[in-house]
Amino acid sequence: MAKVSFRNVWKKYGTTPAVKDLNIECPDGSFLSILGPSGCGKSSTMRMVAGLEHITAGQILFDEKPINTLAPKDRDVAMVFENYALYPHKSVFENMANPLKLRGQDATVIKDRVMAAAKLLEISQLLERRPQELSGGQKQRVAIGRAIVREPNLFLFDEPIAHLDAKLRAHMRGEIKHLQRTLGTTMIYVTHDQLEAMSMADTIAVMHEGELQQLGTPREVYNKPVNAWVAGFVGEPAMNFVDVGLQDKDGKTYFIHPNFSIAVTDQQQHIIAAAARVNALRMGVRPDAMSISLVKPKHECITGKIFVTELLGGDMIIDVDLDDGSRIRVKTSTDFDGVEGQTCYMTVNRDKWHAFSKENGKALF
Amino acid sequence: MASRDVVRYETPLSTAFKWLSAIFIAIYVVWTVLPIFIMFMSSFKDLLEAFKLPAVGDWGGIMVFFDFTPTTKHYYELFANLGFTTYLFNSLVAAGGSAVVSVVLGSLCAYSLSRIDFRGKSDLFFWIISTRMAPVVAVMVPLYWIFRELDLVGTLPGLILAYTTFNLPFAIWILKGFFDNVPYAIEEAQMVDGATRFQAFRAILPLVAPGIGAFIVLCILFAWNDYLFAAIIGSGGAKTLPAATRELVQPQNIQWGQIMAAGVVTTLPMMFLGLVIRKYLVTGLTMGAVKE
Ligand SMILES: Nc1ncnc2c1ncn2[C@@H]1O[C@H](COP(=O)(O)OP(=O)(O)OP(=O)(O)O)[C@@H](O)[C@H]1O
Numbered sequence: 001m002a003k004v005s006f007r008n009v010w011k012k013y014g015t016t017p018a019v020k021d022l023n024i025e026c027p028d029g030s031f032l033s034i035l036g037p038s039g040c041g042k043s044s045t046m047r048m049v050a051g052l053e054h055i056t057a058g059q060i061l062f063d064e065k066p067i068n069t070l071a072p073k074d075r076d077v078a079m080v081f082e083n084y085a086l087y088p089h090k091s092v093f094e095n096m097a098n099p100l101k102l103r104g105q106d107a108t109v110i111k112d113r114v115m116a117a118a119k120l121l122e123i124s125q126l127l128e129r130r131p132q133e134l135s136g137g138q139k140q141r142v143a144i145g146r147a148i149v150r151e152p153n154l155f156l157f158d159e160p161i162a163h164l165d166a167k168l169r170a171h172m173r174g175e176i177k178h179l180q181r182t183l184g185t186t187m188i189y190v191t192h193d194q195l196e197a198m199s200m201a202d203t204i205a206v207m208h209e210g211e212l213q214q215l216g217t218p219r220e221v222y223n224k225p226v227n228a229w230v231a232g233f234v235g236e237p238a239m240n241f242v243d244v245g246l247q248d249k250d251g252k253t254y255f256i257h258p259n260f261s262i263a264v265t266d267q268q269q270h271i272i273a274a275a276a277r278v279n280a281l282r283m284g285v286r287p288d289a290m291s292i293s294l295v296k297p298k299h300e301c302i303t304g305k306i307f308v309t310e311l312l313g314g315d316m317i318i319d320v321d322l323d324d325g326s327r328i329r330v331k332t333s334t335d336f337d338g339v340e341g342q343t344c345y346m347t348v349n350r351d352k353w354h355a356f357s358k359e360n361g362k363a364l365f
Numbered sequence: 366m367a368s369r370d371v372v373r374y375e376t377p378l379s380t381a382f383k384w385l386s387a388i389f390i391a392i393y394v395v396w397t398v399l400p401i402f403i404m405f406m407s408s409f410k411d412l413l414e415a416f417k418l419p420a421v422g423d424w425g426g427i428m429v430f431f432d433f434t435p436t437t438k439h440y441y442e443l444f445a446n447l448g449f450t451t452y453l454f455n456s457l458v459a460a461g462g463s464a465v466v467s468v469v470l471g472s473l474c475a476y477s478l479s480r481i482d483f484r485g486k487s488d489l490f491f492w493i494i495s496t497r498m499a500p501v502v503a504v505m506v507p508l509y510w511i512f513r514e515l516d517l518v519g520t521l522p523g524l525i526l527a528y529t530t531f532n533l534p535f536a537i538w539i540l541k542g543f544f545d546n547v548p549y550a551i552e553e554a555q556m557v558d559g560a561t562r563f564q565a566f567r568a569i570l571p572l573v574a575p576g577i578g579a580f581i582v583l584c585i586l587f588a589w590n591d592y593l594f595a596a597i598i599g600s601g602g603a604k605t606l607p608a609a610t611r612e613l614v615q616p617q618n619i620q621w622g623q624i625m626a627a628g629v630v631t632t633l634p635m636m637f638l639g640l641v642i643r644k645y646l647v648t649g650l651t652m653g654a655v656k657e
Pocket residue numbers: 013017018036037038039040041042043044045082192
């Protein structure tokens with residue numbers, strides 16, 4: 001078990017950077033998820049930790065010891081590969097026994113450990129099969145089994161469940177989280193699925209185009225995104241963004257838009273005042289931070305026209321057109337009976353809305 | 366494999382084609398199998414009986430071909446008096462030795478070429494292949510001179526070295542294709558599991574085994590059937606079967622019976638080898654060729 005630190009880590013393939021100046025501290029025994037869209041440098045980061053790629057610049061440390069020049073076998077990490085990378089000519093048992101065999105363990109110890117891991121992952125009945133005789137989900141569990149038969153410093157899971165169907169994925173999320181908790185081993189888990197990261201991790205590192213955007217707990221990342229990109233990437237359905245102007249009236253600051261004019265809270269007003277010379281912002285509201293109704297409420301609200309309604313089981317998503325051509329989505333209960341084309345009114349929970357700079361996307365609040 | 370049943374429709378053309386191909390195959394079989402058959406029969410015949418032939422056009426007389434008293438005296442003569450035991454041994458050692466050396470060096474080199482990027486890699490690869498572009502006779506004289514200076518002429522190590530020189534580029538070329546088809550992720554997984562680079566290399570050898578098997582066979586065939594190197598580099602101390610057989614052709618007396626027997630001794634082991642590894646050879650040779 002180890003604490004993992006990234007200090008100003010860069011990865012360049014030729015001259016194109018894949019990871020830029022990464023700084024992360026991952027405490028011993030914690031679950032770190034690296035979240036980002038395809039091609040943002042997640043696997044590159046992972047492979048540098050495992051020792052499969054050179055670290056172009058910076059340092060990666062295990063328990064404050066730099067490991068930049070250690071061979072993979074001396075780093076003692078266990079990795080689950082994006083494409084499983086099982087040994088096609090070996091049985092499931094031999095696949096899982098391989099790390100132990102390479103470490104010169106006794107046959108009896110190997111047998112016990114593999115059996116225990118297989119039982120945990122519910123693949124005991126598959127031990128004699130070859131990888132090509134397994135389903136995707138089974139292969140993935142064998143790959144995880146190969147990682148957990150020993151007690152490594154660190155687990156590295158690279159999108160291990162991305163190829164599974166939705167139901168199995170939901171099941172495996174729970175399993176993997178439970179496994180990490182039980183073993184207490186530090187885990188770095190790469191995924192492009194924000195739901196996976198939110199539901200499993202202690203800490204999420206959100207990456208975009210090789211740069212770390214935000215490092216925080218799932219709550220922080222969801223509730224206090226540092227910029228518009230993170231805000232838009234995390235959360236499903238995605239956050240709504242609307243360009244608004246600013247206006248001061250009677251000592252209060254208002255967000256101005258053809259469809260609404262809503263005052264910000266006092267605290268938010270201070271933040272806006274502190275930011276020099278802004279007169280336009282990008283407002284962000286999550287679909288569940290608004291309520292929608294067909295009768296005009298007494299307080300300030302957003303007026304719009306229903307574009308389409310979608311029923312999602314227990315919830316409903318309403319797409320609403322605004323006059324400036326933007327469209328926002330609102331989550332509501334299934335009792336809502338508005339139809340397409342109707343005028344509707346949305347009340348915003350002002351404690352839960354966000355404002356981002358229009359120039360650099362940075363969050364004001 | 367990509368083969369599958371193709372829907373076929375009978376047309377006059379396809380019927381004609383079917384007949385034509387049947388005839389062609391029949392001729393081809395006779396063309397290739399008959400000489401071997403005659404060689405095999407003649408090796409058991411006395412010289413006089415071997416030359417008993419029916420008159421032209423006398424198809425009924427074909428039976429005289431089978432009318433003989435079998436004798437093994439040619440074989441006895443070869444092994445008891447003409448030293449063919451040694452020549453057989455030389456052939457086996459030269460072919461097997463060069464196959465082993467080529468496969469060891471070839472797989473290491475092919476692995477490196479397949480896995481590691483370095484400057485001038487494609488040039489190097491082309492240069493390795495291009496050594497096989499010149500005909501063997503073109504390099505024979507300088508090679509002979511080098512081998513003589515090194516005291517390698519007429520020795521088995523010399524002959525092994527000569528065959529290896531010519532098999533190695535071939536080995537690298539075939540095996541590189543096989544290594545290219547093994548995903549690098551498998552070695553990466555091995556290394557993360559705790560293997561050294563060399564252990565990871567060894568771990569993927571079973572995956573290129575069909576290629577190695579196929580190559581060993583081709584390599585053995587080349588060395589076994591070779592006459593030129595055997596006659597020039599191996600002459601004297603390291604005589605192999607083809608070179609020894611050639612010596613049975615003496616100016617005043619061609620030993621047809623013994624030549625036929627020597628032919629059988631030379632051919633049989635290779636035919637046997639072919640039968641044993643036939644399946645292996647076919648999958649091996651096609652597997653490396655196509656990427657899935
Ligand atoms: N071996 C390589 N040579 C050159 N460029 C590479 C190499 N590997 C990755 N890249 C580039 O580096 C960037 C990051 O790649 P990486 O594999 O880390 O992305 P990722 O976040 O894991 O994406 P995905 O979710 O699709 O797996 C990409 O733009 C990719 O094209």
